[in-house]
Amino acid sequence: MVFPNENDYKKQLTICDIASKAGVSISTVSRVINDSGLIGKKTTLKVQKIIEEMCYIPNEMARGLLRKASKTVGLIVPDLSNPFFVEFIKSVEEVVSRNGYILSLCNSNLNHDKEKQYIQQLAEKRADGIIFISTFVKNPEIILRLRDQIAIVAVQTEIEGIDCIETTDYLGIIEGVQHLIDLGHKKIGFIYWGPEVKATQNRYKAFEHALIKNGIEVKEEYIIAGGFTGESGYFMTKKLLELPDPPTAIQAGNDSFAFGAYLAIMESGLKIPDDISIVGFDNIMMANISNPPLTTVSQPIYTMGQEAAELLIQNISQGPKEVNKKIVLPTKLIVRGSTAPPKGE
């Protein structure tokens, strides 16, 4: 180690060093840094020059302690291997950083304990706000209690008393399934995360709804839950294909699963959409460039991130409100090349 004394490393310049070097008081330096406009031009210039020369960097922790703000917002996502969340992160990061905040990224991996631990950590760090997307939230009380200290926005996760960004995903799934039915499909599979995740539970109900509305029996073996990793779309589809009477079409709970399905189908020697049709959900970038291009239900990913971040920042500056806000964004079916009538029609 370069420094024999552990404390020499980490010895940082403080406002006092600048003050004494400049021959002024620390309050003067502080005022210059925060350009309060109260300090004379000459002093200001002198202090600024010394700060520059000595490479002084203000300590945001000390500042934050006093101001009760950390200029940090946390973002808790369930799965980094799903491009949908990455595009969401990207748009949140953009807004947040433009407003001077830094993003703390927390990947819960759909693990409830990890999620809880992250919330605790963010609270200890006194994050100014937290955005959740598609989470478990088994214990909403934890979040509700934080609400008085930390601004919170939930995306695709309805929590009583918390502002949220939703989409018309219920209708979206119905549209997707209806498209399949209109093409002539009757044996339709559904692959999704599972009922534990609020965001997808809703989509399952929509799937059921669409079938029932069209007088099609809901077959339990066509519904596969439990996709908690990146490749689960692949495994869920394999299960579907191994069925004695496999479905002729699959509605996926998200595009990531749809592409997992692509792989399983390619492997089994079947052709999309000739042998089997696929409808995705989200409309991630890849949906457009895959082969065949994916028919999917689009969600306005970019707008969702933007709205979430803007709402959060607004909440940070205004404190908790009495009525909680809910923004609903539209979904839309986009027909591309992965859907066709079933064979023999």
Add this chain to the structure above:
Amino acid sequence: MVFPNENDYKKQLTICDIASKAGVSISTVSRVINDSGLIGKKTTLKVQKIIEEMCYIPNEMARGLLRKASKTVGLIVPDLSNPFFVEFIKSVEEVVSRNGYILSLCNSNLNHDKEKQYIQQLAEKRADGIIFISTFVKNPEIILRLRDQIAIVAVQTEIEGIDCIETTDYLGIIEGVQHLIDLGHKKIGFIYWGPEVKATQNRYKAFEHALIKNGIEVKEEYIIAGGFTGESGYFMTKKLLELPDPPTAIQAGNDSFAFGAYLAIMESGLKIPDDISIVGFDNIMMANISNPPLTTVSQPIYTMGQEAAELLIQNISQGPKEVNKKIVLPTKLIVRGSTAPPKGE
């Protein structure tokens, strides 16, 4: 607003509240929280119960001010739309969070000013460490100066005096290009970020080297730089295809560009690999499931992230060392379906 007085919101419980409620001193509470083992069982239990009941959350900013540690590490990436970086982030996040740190994600978008601003912000927050990957780093002095205060690890970016994680990417590109040459290609295009980014500059040199070694002329019009957004692979390839005598094969600087190339080629009605061969670089997940599967040079993405994070954490606890460490990880050509001999061979 719920709270008429702005200060009531944000009023947080402190160690003092707990102490007075428990009828002990604040140091006792502090000791219980940090389970120093010095406090009697009965007192410990009593204090813990009160902390639980009152939902007290320690203030990490106050703690950090004293301990000179923020339990935060920053990660600066150039482009979130490239899956390579996302996989990298994922593996860094995993290691970092397992060690009790929180990840501050900074997307520079290959913008030099933004990168600089992020570094400043992370320094102000007193991040315990920073990981850079494939950055500009126009002014290494800034980083070098921070080195005494903040642990730093650079990935695919050599900076004098900074620990780094490299791969044999020079050899990797040579292997990729050699594969193309061995197949019979002589007209080979190269699409990459550009010479400003150190990580890719190196790959360009390797490309040149491979051609020269085989006695093939380096044609300037076959080398396209300037891919700074997600879709640039697409645009760069279009330029290549519009040439009067277009290349029969393309070596891409990364897989993201390779898939942009796929799109441009599909659009122009050509077939991969029949009409044109593509070699990627990175071996992102998608390379395996694309159609055709992408021949590419793999980098051990997951290991790179892991090694970077572990090295950083080690540096954090040990302080700067005299000799800087350099870890070199292997690349490997993976031949899949996107390469074939040129037409008419």
Add this chain to the structure above:
DNA sequence: GTGAAAGCGCTAACAC
């Protein structure tokens, strides 16, 4: 215009 001084919430000697 500028300085002195009182904390922000916490940890860690140092006492007893």
Add this chain to the structure above:
DNA sequence: GTGTTAGCGCTTTCAC
């Protein structure tokens, strides 16, 4: 075992 006290680096009244 537990309490007292002195700061960590900064902002912000309140003086002058």
